[in-house]
Amino acid sequence: MGKNASLLQVRGITKIFSKGTVDEVTALDDVSLDVNAEDYITIIGSNGAGKTTLLNVIAGIFPPEEGEVLINGDDITKLPEHRRARYFGRVHQDPKIGTGAKLTIEENLAFALLRGQRRGLKAAINEQRRELFRSTLAPLGLGLESRLDAFVGTLSSGQRQSIALTMATISNPTLLLLDEHVANLDPRTAQIVFDLTEMIVQREKLTTMMITHNMECALKYGNRLIMMHRGKIIVDIGQEDKQKLAINDLINAFEQAAGEKLVDEAILLSRCEL
Amino acid sequence: MDAVGVILGFSSYEGLVFGLVAIGVYLTLRVLAFPDLTVDGSYTLGGATSAVLIVKGFNPLVGIIAALVAGLCAGIITAVLNTKLRLPALLAGILMMVGLYSVNLRIMGGANVSLLREPTIFDQAGGLLGIGSNTIGLSIIVALLIVVIVLLILNWFLRTELGLGLRATGDNEEMVRGLGSDTNKNLILGVSIANGLVALAGSVVAQAQGFADVGMGIGMVVMGLASVIIGETLFNPRGVAGLLLAGISGAFIYRLIITIALRLGLAPGDLKLITALLVIAAMAVPYIKKKIRHEWIPPAERW
Ligand SMILES: Nc1ncnc2c1ncn2[C@@H]1O[C@H](COP(=O)(O)OP(=O)(O)OP(=O)(O)O)[C@@H](O)[C@H]1O
Ligand SMILES: [Mg+2]
Numbered sequence: 001m002g003k004n005a006s007l008l009q010v011r012g013i014t015k016i017f018s019k020g021t022v023d024e025v026t027a028l029d030d031v032s033l034d035v036n037a038e039d040y041i042t043i044i045g046s047n048g049a050g051k052t053t054l055l056n057v058i059a060g061i062f063p064p065e066e067g068e069v070l071i072n073g074d075d076i077t078k079l080p081e082h083r084r085a086r087y088f089g090r091v092h093q094d095p096k097i098g099t100g101a102k103l104t105i106e107e108n109l110a111f112a113l114l115r116g117q118r119r120g121l122k123a124a125i126n127e128q129r130r131e132l133f134r135s136t137l138a139p140l141g142l143g144l145e146s147r148l149d150a151f152v153g154t155l156s157s158g159q160r161q162s163i164a165l166t167m168a169t170i171s172n173p174t175l176l177l178l179d180e181h182v183a184n185l186d187p188r189t190a191q192i193v194f195d196l197t198e199m200i201v202q203r204e205k206l207t208t209m210m211i212t213h214n215m216e217c218a219l220k221y222g223n224r225l226i227m228m229h230r231g232k233i234i235v236d237i238g239q240e241d242k243q244k245l246a247i248n249d250l251i252n253a254f255e256q257a258a259g260e261k262l263v264d265e266a267i268l269l270s271r272c273e274l
Numbered sequence: 275m276d277a278v279g280v281i282l283g284f285s286s287y288e289g290l291v292f293g294l295v296a297i298g299v300y301l302t303l304r305v306l307a308f309p310d311l312t313v314d315g316s317y318t319l320g321g322a323t324s325a326v327l328i329v330k331g332f333n334p335l336v337g338i339i340a341a342l343v344a345g346l347c348a349g350i351i352t353a354v355l356n357t358k359l360r361l362p363a364l365l366a367g368i369l370m371m372v373g374l375y376s377v378n379l380r381i382m383g384g385a386n387v388s389l390l391r392e393p394t395i396f397d398q399a400g401g402l403l404g405i406g407s408n409t410i411g412l413s414i415i416v417a418l419l420i421v422v423i424v425l426l427i428l429n430w431f432l433r434t435e436l437g438l439g440l441r442a443t444g445d446n447e448e449m450v451r452g453l454g455s456d457t458n459k460n461l462i463l464g465v466s467i468a469n470g471l472v473a474l475a476g477s478v479v480a481q482a483q484g485f486a487d488v489g490m491g492i493g494m495v496v497m498g499l500a501s502v503i504i505g506e507t508l509f510n511p512r513g514v515a516g517l518l519l520a521g522i523s524g525a526f527i528y529r530l531i532i533t534i535a536l537r538l539g540l541a542p543g544d545l546k547l548i549t550a551l552l553v554i555a556a557m558a559v560p561y562i563k564k565k566i567r568h569e570w571i572p573p574a575e576r577w
Contacts, residue, residue, distance in 0.1 A: 059452070085454030098452070100445040103438075110435075111442050116454040119435035167453070 005073035008035035013067035015053050027053040029231035042218040043211045045228035046264035051211045055177045060084050086116020089168030091181040098164030101153030108152055109133045112167035158189030169200050178210040187273055194274045215247050216272030229258045283410040285533050289526025290417035294475035296521040299498030301468040307444040311367030311495050313472050315374025316348040318491035320473025321480035322378045325387040334395040338477050345473025349466035357458035378488050386487040394481035425518050432514045440464045500549050501525035503556040
């Protein structure tokens with residue numbers, strides 16, 4: 001472990017899809033980024049900017065064409081997804097991705113509890129673990145702690161995303177990766193899940209990267225803001241500057257860095273409802 | 275014994291041994307969502323392996339264990355074809371089924387091996403219990419013993435951390451990888467266990483009927499499928515234990531229907547059609563029930 005290394009180092013990552021065909025896209029173009037412990041980074045950018053691809057490369061869903069990913073100074077670029085999962089908790093836009101519908105709540109949590117650990121021939125669920133699950137779910141205020149044996153497929157999408165968030169955080173990940181994880185929920189549920197996220201991130205002091213589609217939210221939350229555009233990080237603002245910034249400043253920063261007008265109305269116009 | 279007794283006794287024995295096949299199919303199809311057609315081949319593989327070993331003078335128990343191991347290996351190969359060489363699961367299973375046909379012929383050195391004058395586990399058990407080895411009661415006891423052991427082990431295993439990983443893999447592979455478990459390994463382990471059980475059943479049946487035959491596995495996948503579906507339709511089970519028991523019960527009811535059909539004078543050649551009709555009925559009944567209640571029904575799977 002490198003002593004002074006950042007928690008996560010992304011070095012010169014290039015990711016090209018469908019290389020050598022007419023569909024070739026450079027989703028990440030020589031991207032570098034240092035994430036420090038307890039950073040809470042909001043990531044913003046228009047559709048297709050490469051935000052999800054960046055998280056996918058970090059999590060190891062697919063290998064990059066070029067560059068390295070280091071965690072605590074260790075090169076994990078070549079590790080398959082399941083062998084680096086112990087570092088990452090992740091919540092996707094779609095609650096279905098992060099949970100198992102045909103398993104019960106307690107089975108889902110028991111499976112998530114052992115993220116990155118050896119899974120052996122001990123009972124997956126015992127009374128002690130159940131107690132842990134109840135006390136983890138109770139603060140959510142959704143009553144899920146009394147429904148441990150309900151199948152997750154029968155839950156509402158808000159409840160299900162809350163389970164997904166709990167699963168991502170229950171075994172203290174080195175880095176929490178959130179990809180527009182409340183975007184598919186109705187406003188009220190989105191608020192609940194988002195508040196939960198804030199609560200867990202603050203309480204556990206989790207280092208977090210959160211993609212959002214909304215400038216106002218990106219400014220309001222977190223202590224660092226990154227803007228992506230056409231596969232590059234074009235703006236990277238720390239806590240102090242971020243607090244002084246208004247949306248208009250952010251738009252100016254973008255247009256200066258990108259050398260073009262920001263045209264994505266979803267990013268520009270929508271209010272942060274959270 | 276009266277006719278009802280005979281029918282029930284015979285169906286119980288068959289339900290138990292073919293229940294092992296049903297449990298194998300349940301493991302691949304329902305637990306792992308891996309439609310595996312290796313079964314026809316691995317069932318015969320189990321029968322062939324143990325028959326040849328017994329003829330060579332090995333203890334019948336050794337024959338059974340060797341059959342189990344052979345089935346485990348067949349399952350590993352099927353799953354490796356799918357996970358490492360990326361063949362579609364259905365194709366991997368079909369290829370294995372076809373390939374195993376030749377392998378089984380080679381193992382037996384011909385189309386069949388007779389066990390008529392050889393010792394079997396039934397003789398051994400009969401000797402231990404002091405019952406004649408050709409009674410249906412003894413067959414039931416031996417089959418029951420094996421099934422109970424298998425069910426207890428599976429019921430325990432599927433609730434362990436590792437077993438939960440298998441069930442999660444059949445549910446949501448993306449989630450499983452994201453939580454640090456290797457879906458390929460899980461599939462290999464699960465398909466392997468399933469085919470081990472199927473081969474075990476083949477070995478028991480070969481010893482019960484006194485021969486192994488290269489065609490003895492034909493139709494086993496469909497029979498296992500029929501049992502699983504009948505069990506699910508009738509008992510609507512929940513949880514690991516319920517599903518396992520439903521598989522065995524489904525096999526019993528399936529064999530009961532088949533035995534009665536034969537008694538009623540249908541020819542053995544008609545049984546395939548009966549089986550097909552049973553599966554169709556068992557699958558269509560829940561659909562029709564829901565339709566009548568105007569419930570929403572998801573479209574059928576396409577694999
Ligand atoms: N698996 C893939 N196969 C092929 N192309 C892909 C794949 N994933 C992403 N891309 C392409 O890479 C580019 C970046 O996509 P990405 O999903 O990272 O964008 P994003 O910033 O997350 O956008 P959004 O805000 O719409 O989620 C897009 O052009 C997309 O079409
Ligand atoms: Mg995205």
